[in-house]
């Protein structure tokens with residue numbers, strides 16, 4: 576794989592609409608969202624339950640398709656790709672970290688880290704992978720199986736795996752949801768450090784203001800719309816913003832939808 580040509584925007588969606596169901600059961604999970612995920616930055620997506628966070632992430636990452644609007648990875652319009660090309664793009668240009676670590680129990684840590692590359696028939700950049708192993712602090716665990724590791728260590732393997740192919744962007748969906756606060760903190764610091772040291776891009780969906788505070792910027796969704804952006808967040812400010820959002824959410828529920 577060629578080293579990616581860095582554009583200012585690693586991923587973006589433009590006028591993104593996602594509608595589930597039809598008629599009475601129709602849900603507009605995304606209702607006209609436009610957002611750039613800047614290259615070399617760590618962005619968190621927050622919002623009340625049902626606000627569209629996971630839908631936005633899945634559509635931006637090519638795991639789901641938009642009903643209207645466009646999603647781009649770099650300059651590639653995902654809607655222009657057939658299933659095969661989309662699978663290749665996900666494999667080669669996107670990394671994923673999920674709440675469940677999704678490691679293969681029969682493979683060693685080292686084999687899990689390079690699995691996406693092995694599946695793609697690529698050797699990968701050895702120097703990069705060696706540096707990643709040190710960044711995640713797992714050099715002395717490389718020949719262990721996931722079952723011999725703590726939850727935090729397993730998620731660190733998943734983080735290394737997500738970055739192994741030097742992806743344009745890593746999407747993380749509640750990456751600390753299954754971890755105690757200390758291990759969660761370690762994984763978040765690791766994500767932040769990897770972004771800063773390697774100029775990679777991370778987009779993370781989270782419910783947790785403390786987790787969001789590790790990002791360079793927090794985006795807030797409500798009712799399928801982007802309602803605010805907060806650079807240089809702190810947990811307190813994120814929490815305050817979320818409180819306001821859930822209050823206005825109550826207002827929307829009782830008084831009908833209000834303009835954003």
Ligand SMILES: Nc1ncnc2c1ncn2[C@@H]1O[C@H](COP(=O)(O)OP(=O)(O)OP(=O)(O)O)[C@@H](O)[C@H]1O
Nearest residue numbers: 595596602604622623624625626627628629630631
């Ligand atoms: N496959 C689906 N079929 C029907 N409706 C869906 C589907 N996926 C999501 N929705 C609906 O779309 C809206 C947005 O869901 P989404 O999961 O994106 O929100 P979220 O902000 O990630 O929520 P949470 O914080 O609870 O995980 C919700 O009303 C949800 O019920």
